[in-house]
Each structure stands twice: as C-alpha cells, then as structure tokens.
Amino acid sequence: MIIVKDLHKKFEDNHVLRGVSYHIHQGEKIVIVGPSGSGKSTFLRCLNLLETPTEGEIWFDGQLITDPKINIDKIREHMGMVFQNFNLFNNLSIMDNITLAPVKLKLMNKEQASEKALQLLARVGLKEKADAFPSQLSGGQKQRIAIVRSLAMNPRVMLFDEPTSALDPEMVGEVLDVMKELAESGMTMVVVTHEMGFAREVGTKVLFMDEGIIMEENTPGEFFGNPQCARLQDFLSKVL
Amino acid sequence: MQAWFDKVGKMFEMAFVTGDRWKLYLKGLSVTLEVAFFAAILGLLIGTLVALMKLSTKRNGKKTLWARIANAYIDVIRGTPSVLQLLIMWFIVLKNCKNGVLIAVLSFGINSGAYVAEIVRAGILAVDKGQTEAGRSLGLSKAQTMIYIVIPQAIKNVLPPIGNEFIVLLKETAIVGYVSLTDLTRTANQISSRTYEAFMPLIGAAVIYFVIIKILTVLLDQLERRLRKSDNR
Numbered sequence: 001m002i003i004v005k006d007l008h009k010k011f012e013d014n015h016v017l018r019g020v021s022y023h024i025h026q027g028e029k030i031v032i033v034g035p036s037g038s039g040k041s042t043f044l045r046c047l048n049l050l051e052t053p054t055e056g057e058i059w060f061d062g063q064l065i066t067d068p069k070i071n072i073d074k075i076r077e078h079m080g081m082v083f084q085n086f087n088l089f090n091n092l093s094i095m096d097n098i099t100l101a102p103v104k105l106k107l108m109n110k111e112q113a114s115e116k117a118l119q120l121l122a123r124v125g126l127k128e129k130a131d132a133f134p135s136q137l138s139g140g141q142k143q144r145i146a147i148v149r150s151l152a153m154n155p156r157v158m159l160f161d162e163p164t165s166a167l168d169p170e171m172v173g174e175v176l177d178v179m180k181e182l183a184e185s186g187m188t189m190v191v192v193t194h195e196m197g198f199a200r201e202v203g204t205k206v207l208f209m210d211e212g213i214i215m216e217e218n219t220p221g222e223f224f225g226n227p228q229c230a231r232l233q234d235f236l237s238k239v240l
Numbered sequence: 241m242q243a244w245f246d247k248v249g250k251m252f253e254m255a256f257v258t259g260d261r262w263k264l265y266l267k268g269l270s271v272t273l274e275v276a277f278f279a280a281i282l283g284l285l286i287g288t289l290v291a292l293m294k295l296s297t298k299r300n301g302k303k304t305l306w307a308r309i310a311n312a313y314i315d316v317i318r319g320t321p322s323v324l325q326l327l328i329m330w331f332i333v334l335k336n337c338k339n340g341v342l343i344a345v346l347s348f349g350i351n352s353g354a355y356v357a358e359i360v361r362a363g364i365l366a367v368d369k370g371q372t373e374a375g376r377s378l379g380l381s382k383a384q385t386m387i388y389i390v391i392p393q394a395i396k397n398v399l400p401p402i403g404n405e406f407i408v409l410l411k412e413t414a415i416v417g418y419v420s421l422t423d424l425t426r427t428a429n430q431i432s433s434r435t436y437e438a439f440m441p442l443i444g445a446a447v448i449y450f451v452i453i454k455i456l457t458v459l460l461d462q463l464e465r466r467l468r469k470s471d472n473r
C-alpha cells in the first residue's frame with residue numbers, strides 16, 4: 001500500500017533520514033520505536049509529505065506521491081494523521097473540527113458529516129462533547145477527538161505521531177484503547193510511539209529506527225524476545 | 241480672580257463662539273475622521289494582502305516573487321517619512337487630481353498598509369504551526385487552512401496592535417495641512433492666527449482628539465473582550 005524507496009531527509013546540514021526503504025501492506029499495524037532524534041517522526045511525516053523528502057520515492061496505492069506534479073491534498077484525504085499535541089482547531093467546536101474537512105472538500109454534505117461525526121464520537125464515548133470547544137477538554141479527550149477527526153475522512157491509512165507522549169499518565173489508556181479498537185477494525189496503521197506494551201500487543205511489525213535508518217524489523221514476539229543488533233538490545237534494556 | 245475668569249471667558253468666546261467658529265472645528269474634525277477612516281480600511285486591505293504575499297513560499301521553501309515585492313514595498317514605505325510620502329503623492333504622483341481627501345486617503349492607506357502587513361504577519365506566525373499541519377493533513381489546501389483555521393485565530397492576536405495602528409493613523413492625519421486640506425489641527429491653527437490667541441484653539445483641538453481616541457479605545461477593548469470570551473467557553 002505504501003512503498004518507500006531509499007528515503008533521505010536533510011535539514012540544513014543535519015542528515016536526519018539516511019536511506020529508509022520499507023513496504024507497508026494493507027491492514028498492517030507498523031509500530032516504529034527508537035531513541036529521540038532517530039528520525040522516526042520525520043519518517044512518519046514524510047509519508048504524507050508534511051516534510052518534503054530530500055531524496056527517494058514514496059508510492060501510495062500505485063501513485064508516486066513524491067512527484068512534484070501530484071496533487072498532495074488529494075492524497076492526504078486518504079491518509080489520516082494524529083499528532084503528539086492533538087492540534088484540534090482552537091477556533092472551532094468539536095463538531096466543526098470533525099466536519100470541516102469532509103464538508104469543505106465536498107466529500108459529504110453538512111448533514112451527512114454531522115451524522116458521521118456523532119457516530120464516531122459515540123464510538124469513542126464522547127458524544128456529549130459535540131458542542132464543546134477544545135479548551136474545555138482534557139488531553140485524553142482531545143486526542144480521541146483528533147482520532148475521530150481523521151476517521152471522519154474515511155482514510156485508508158492512519159499515521160500516529162507519538163499520540164500519547166503529551167498526555168498525563170492516567171489518560172494514556174483511554175487513547176490506546178481507541179487505537180486498539182481501530183486496529184481490530186482492520187485499519188492500516190503506522191504508529192510512532194514509546195508505548196512498548198502497545199507495540200507488543202497491537203503491532204504486526206515493529207521497526208527500530210536509529211541514526212536515520214531502520215536498524216531492525218521484526219514481529220513483536222521476535223523483536224522484544226530476541227533482539228539482534230546491539231543498539232536495539234541496549235535500547236530495550238533501558239525502556240523495558 | 242474675577243478678572244482672570246473674564247479673560248478666560250473672552251478667550252473661549254473668541255476661539256469657539258464668535259462667528260460660529262465651533263462649526264469650523266466640526267468641519268475640520270469631519271475631514272480628519274474621513275481621511276483616517278478610509279485610510280484605515282485601505283491600510284487593512286493592503287496590509288493583509290501584503291502579509292500573505294510576504295508569507296508565501298515555494299515548494300522548496302524559497303521566497304516567491306510576491307514575497308520580494310512585499311518586502312520592497314514595506315522597506316520603501318517604512319524607510320521614508322509619511323509627510324514626504326504625502327507631498328510626493330500630492331505634487332508628483334497625482335498632481336492633476338484636485339481631490340485632497342482622496343490623495344490623503346491613498347497616501348495614508350498605503351503608508352499604514354506597510355505597518356499593518358507586519359502586524360498581520362506576526363499574528364499569523366503566532367498561530368501554532370500544528371494548526372496548519374492538522375489542516376493540511378486532512379487534505380485541506382493552503383488557502384482553505386488559512387481561511388478557516390489560521391486567520392480566525394490570528395485576528396485575536398492582531399487586535400491590540402491593530403488598534404494601536406489605528407490610533408497612530410488618526411493622529412498622523414494632522415499633517416494633511418501640508419497639502420492644504422483643512423483638518424482639525426489646521427483649523428485650530430488657522431483660528432489661533434486669526435485671534436492672536438493660541439491656547440484655546442490648540443488645547444481645544446487636543447481635547448477633541450483625545451475624546452475621539454478614548455472612544456475608539458473603549459470600542460476596541462469591547463471587541464477584544466468579546467473575541468477572547470470564546471477562548472474560555
């Protein structure tokens with residue numbers, strides 16, 4: 001579904017991605033872990049071109065999306081993204097946060113979008129917050145709404161950029177539960193996270209990134225039970 | 241004491257009552273307000289447009305031609321005195337135009353636009369980058385993200401400095417006397433040179449400016465409070 005070929009990203013002199021290649025298949029749940037500064041967030045943000053790669057190719061559903069001539073807005077309609085800092089639109093109510101994109105992009109009319117939003121809100125247990133504003137919600141609630149906002153676009157893949165890192169510890173669970181439920185529903189997911197429990201439980205593949213490359217890639221069982229490279233063994237000994 | 245009161249009363253009469261002179265102040269004030277009002281609107285339009293031009297980037301992050309033009313405009317306007325800009329407009333650019341108010345509005349509007357542009361740009365940059373990223377990640381275009389998400393939040397940011405700019409603009413129109421427009425300041429000056437008494441006309445004009453700006457300040461405060469309310473709903 002997503003094919004990445006020899007991806008490089010430089011910020012000024014800082015060579016963040018040094019040749020990442022990977023193939024993400026439909027229905028997979030890819031979990032990316034690694035120390036900070038390893039390039040895992042940059043890699044994720046390249047997938048929907050929030051960062052423009054310096055070199056390399058990204059294919060999504062057979063289209064070369066790194067081609068400058070492609071209409072990236074159209075591609076992004078099919079790729080949901082959830083951010084570390086939620087990034088709910090502060091000037092809009094929860095309902096408007098969710099319906100803005102589907103309505104303005106003419107994928108649904110206002111009624112359809114509202115109905116869909118209420119359905120999704122009920123699914124994450126926040127139906128009564130439809131008329132609230134982001135500033136009135138807790139972090140966990142904001143992140144669940146952010147997930148709903150992306151789902152309202154009916155994406156084919158969901159990208160998660162450290163979705164629980166900015167949350168108070170007692171709110172991490174509620175967000176992970178929503179993500180687990182989403183995984184069970186068959187959504188293709190790419191998740192950058194520090195939640196090793198989630199990686200083990202939900203991931204179909206776990207990737208270890210360091211120094212701008214994928215150092216190791218395996219099923220969760222092998223990844224955590226039998227890590228191969230020294231860097232990963234060292235990393236796991238610190239975080240587990 | 242009585243003599244002092246008589247003298248002040250006489251000065252007041254000369255400055256405001258004799259020959260219905262108070263009407264001249266009102267006429268002057270209306271010129272001041274007319275120029276300031278339309279220049280403020282023009283400045284706001286130009287400023288917003290120029291701010292967006294200056295913020296535009298190419299796909300590779302380089303400055304666009306629009307951004308360069310915007311930069312040049314801001315540099316030139318901020319780098320020259322507004323009196324001089326007014327004189328240039330009057331004697332050179334529009335020397336065949338006899339409509340002084342129009343010339344003043346254009347000159348002040350173009351001048352104010354440069355300052356407003358920087359205010360608006362700062363207001364837009366102050367909106368968290370994550371808001372734009374979230375909008376773009378949903379498939380909204382650059383323009384849609386600007387219109388529905390960034391600009392509504394930027395308006396709250398820019399209101400205090402924009403109010404400041406309006407106040408500066410209103411007072412700066414006092415230089416239109418240079419191009420023989422009779423605004424409030426020039427009226428006061430003319431009357432004082434007719435009566436050989438400067439105190440009452442000048443202090444009177446100052447009080448009028450002060451009251452107008454006080455009213456403007458109160459209105460802007462109310463608007464700001466109303467917009468802030470939505471933050472804490």
